[in-house]
Amino acid sequence: MLPLRFRRVTMSARVLVGVKRVIDYAVKIRVKPDRTGVVTDGVKHSMNPFCEIAVEEAVKLKEKKLVKEVVAVSCGPQQVQETIRTALAMGADRGIHVEVSGKDYETLGPLQVSKIFAALAKKEQADLIILGKQAIDDDCNQTGQMTAALLDWPQGTFASEVTLEADKLKVVREIDGGLETIKIKLPAVVTADLRLNTPRYATLPNIMKAKKKKIVNVKPADLGVDVSSRLEVLKVDEPPQRQSGVKVETVHDLVEKLKEAGRI
Amino acid sequence: INLCHLLSTIDMGIFQRFARIPLKSTYIWSLCRQYSTDLTAVDRALIQHRCVHNRGLGASPGNPGAAPPRLPFSRVTQEDLAFFRTLLPGRTITDPDLLKSSNVDWLKTVEGNSEVLLRPKTTEEVSQILRYCNERNLAVCPQGGNTGLVGGSVPVFDEIILSTSLMKQVITFDNISGILTCQAGCVLENLSNYLEERDFIMPLDLGAKGSCHIGGNVSTNAGGLRLLRYGSLRGTVLGLEVVLADGRILNCLATLRKDNTGYDLKQLFIGSEGTLGVITAVSILCPRKPKAVNVAFLGCSSFQQLLETFQCCRGMLGEILSAFEFLDASCMSLLEKHLKLTNPITESPFYIVIETAGSNATHDEEKLHKFLEEVMTSSLVTDGTVATEATKIKALWSLRERVTEALTHEGYTYKYDISLPVEKIYDLVQDMRGHLGDMAKNVVGYGHVGDGNLHLNITSPSKDPALLAAIEPYVYEWTSKWKGSISAEHGLGLKKRNYIYYSKPSEAVALMGSIKAMLDPKGILNPYKTLPDNIH
Numbered sequence: 136m137l138p139l140r141f142r143r144v145t146m147s148a149r150v151l152v153g154v155k156r157v158i159d160y161a162v163k164i165r166v167k168p169d170r171t172g173v174v175t176d177g178v179k180h181s182m183n184p185f186c187e188i189a190v191e192e193a194v195k196l197k198e199k200k201l202v203k204e205v206v207a208v209s210c211g212p213q214q215v216q217e218t219i220r221t222a223l224a225m226g227a228d229r230g231i232h233v234e235v236s237g238k239d240y241e242t243l244g245p246l247q248v249s250k251i252f253a254a255l256a257k258k259e260q261a262d263l264i265i266l267g268k269q270a271i272d273d274d275c276n277q278t279g280q281m282t283a284a285l286l287d288w289p290q291g292t293f294a295s296e297v298t299l300e301a302d303k304l305k306v307v308r309e310i311d312g313g314l315e316t317i318k319i320k321l322p323a324v325v326t327a328d329l330r331l332n333t334p335r336y337a338t339l340p341n342i343m344k345a346k347k348k349k350i351v352n353v354k355p356a357d358l359g360v361d362v363s364s365r366l367e368v369l370k371v372d373e374p375p376q377r378q379s380g381v382k383v384e385t386v387h388d389l390v391e392k393l394k395e396a397g398r399i
Numbered sequence: 400i401n402l403c404h405l406l407s408t409i410d411m412g413i414f415q416r417f418a419r420i421p422l423k424s425t426y427i428w429s430l431c432r433q434y435s436t437d438l439t440a441v442d443r444a445l446i447q448h449r450c451v452h453n454r455g456l457g458a459s460p461g462n463p464g465a466a467p468p469r470l471p472f473s474r475v476t477q478e479d480l481a482f483f484r485t486l487l488p489g490r491t492i493t494d495p496d497l498l499k500s501s502n503v504d505w506l507k508t509v510e511g512n513s514e515v516l517l518r519p520k521t522t523e524e525v526s527q528i529l530r531y532c533n534e535r536n537l538a539v540c541p542q543g544g545n546t547g548l549v550g551g552s553v554p555v556f557d558e559i560i561l562s563t564s565l566m567k568q569v570i571t572f573d574n575i576s577g578i579l580t581c582q583a584g585c586v587l588e589n590l591s592n593y594l595e596e597r598d599f600i601m602p603l604d605l606g607a608k609g610s611c612h613i614g615g616n617v618s619t620n621a622g623g624l625r626l627l628r629y630g631s632l633r634g635t636v637l638g639l640e641v642v643l644a645d646g647r648i649l650n651c652l653a654t655l656r657k658d659n660t661g662y663d664l665k666q667l668f669i670g671s672e673g674t675l676g677v678i679t680a681v682s683i684l685c686p687r688k689p690k691a692v693n694v695a696f697l698g699c700s701s702f703q704q705l706l707e708t709f710q711c712c713r714g715m716l717g718e719i720l721s722a723f724e725f726l727d728a729s730c731m732s733l734l735e736k737h738l739k740l741t742n743p744i745t746e747s748p749f750y751i752v753i754e755t756a757g758s759n760a761t762h763d764e765e766k767l768h769k770f771l772e773e774v775m776t777s778s779l780v781t782d783g784t785v786a787t788e789a790t791k792i793k794a795l796w797s798l799r800e801r802v803t804e805a806l807t808h809e810g811y812t813y814k815y816d817i818s819l820p821v822e823k824i825y826d827l828v829q830d831m832r833g834h835l836g837d838m839a840k841n842v843v844g845y846g847h848v849g850d851g852n853l854h855l856n857i858t859s860p861s862k863d864p865a866l867l868a869a870i871e872p873y874v875y876e877w878t879s880k881w882k883g884s885i886s887a888e889h890g891l892g893l894k895k896r897n898y899i900y901y902s903k904p905s906e907a908v909a910l911m912g913s914i915k916a917m918l919d920p921k922g923i924l925n926p927y928k929t930l931p932d933n934i935h
Contacts, residue, residue, distance in 0.1 A: 161789030163596075177690075181788040336743035336784040336791075339697075339775050 148202040153266040154186040156218040185267025187334040188327040194226035212236040223345035224337035230350035242364035249281035254358035268326040279326035289319035295330040463897035472538040492516035511554030522679040530646025541673040543615025546607035551892025580682040583614025599685045602629040606800040614678040620670030622888035627849040628721040639665040640680035644919035673925040689756035697783035698747030702825040715770040722754035723849030737808040744782040809858040818887035852887040875901045
């Protein structure tokens, strides 16, 4: 017989999953001529790959009947609804679109997003938040950690394996030295790393079903969050052009060239 | 021809008659004083090599795909090597280890023993090479990316390999007309990348894009995955620069969309598989890069439903449809088994890859979603998935493009590239399965169903003459019965040259022979390929 506490957590467990709309991984990034940012108009966008992994993990937990509901959340303008729909097609139950547009969207960063998530977690009474470890456009790797701190919840970041054991979460984390296994109490924040799972393809029957699932619109102000940024982007530049290498015919030539370049 | 060479020939002739030892033993060569002092260790090794491998297997009635006996071309001498080394310093390869990969085809089913690989950089160099070879009566095998599937890209005996691998310059690109001019050795994928940066794409795409050369594509009139939308190379190639067998340079490198001045010579060389001339430069019309590309991967429970899906697709997606490919369940299991690819949808007997390419993402998605809703609700399709992002699109395409690769892991593959009326395509696969029974390990079908082109592949753990005898000529007769083509896009090469009569009348083949004789009287360009042995 499972302890009452465990049954309460799993039977009604709600998971919030953050999905970010980013420039597609395969697109060649171009810097805007005014160097204030990168070109996003007309450029292919898609769900952040780590967010896909997060959604997959949440849906897996639901399929194992360990959680009851998966809610996909995204912050941004109208277009992020596509990203939420993709999450719904993968198996999320409903979506929340936090409307942020224009200048506010350009300066939206991890601090504001984590405040939004913290507010939503309280409002929706979430038991678990799963996010991607980082977004491929800013590579910040901060939202998950900040969200946990604001909620004072434990965090399992860089997760490559997540298992629910009683009312605790066993998380295997990828760290520099190898793998670290920790046990954290729910409610908690988990950020997904590459090897956590392989996201499923959204199949047509699910894509059709997803069209009927609900996406609710919310404004940051409704959650009591101020999205103004304390950061100012000064300029954005392309990385320096890679110089082509020089081929030499013999070892002697190589030594000569290294001497010329002052390397030896 | 120097006196010593002549003497050694006579010596060899006499010896062969009286002593009955192999024509090319080291001992005979050493009879000639000149050669005995000039032979280096490498030369001796080469001669031994010739002795071991120089057995023309001879195409027999039971094996029309095998090589015929060696025709009396000259053999490469030290002087020839000296000429080549002066013309192409550092680009005349004679090292057997380096030659090995150019002597064997991609499928590892045909091996020649060429001893010389030449890498010219310019059309002028190619011209000089051919002029010399024509005078010396040396056979030449032009080679691009060596990805051909009918043994046409490798030597059969000791033909000199003329590689285009260093002729990889883009000459011009006009971004108003979309006309690209480049040397024949440009790799297709590199051209695609070059064009994509400029908002254009190549009009053809095939699984071998990472290795194949555009010159090779044109010489074989490659079809590929985009033919459905952009047509064949016969329409998109605007001009060619070709070097003829005697070294003459034929510059028909026009960059005009319309030019009706005289006979259209370039059409002779397109698809001629290197037997009428060596293509050195190509000018090709490139379409604009589509702003929106979507790929749908669908599952069907029967071939009939697949065909109905195709009709529905044509109706609802007509103007944006850019590819319609299929593969069967056996292909999918091979992909899963050997390449560890995952099936994105539930298992089905047939899978379709549909690609749409258009100028407006919203419009195309709406069309595509309407189409998918239609085929799902009418149960023509049992499951499917859609991709709009580049990485996912690549992943879905690889399920179709990598079938050829997966098959190579099954042992020996017998490949058949057949054009048939669309309704009959899968009948051939099922018929073959019944006909071969246990003799074959796998009988799979996949291909450009939108173009009526089936790739029938049969595998066995190793080469099996009994299996081959069961497959051929049964498969060709079957094809001929339905007025199909025994080689839709792969060409004839070495393996299928003698089957040409299944798809072309003898008068046509005779005329082809006349054209060959006119353009290459000594027959030095890619001998033993494309035209049947009895053409002589």
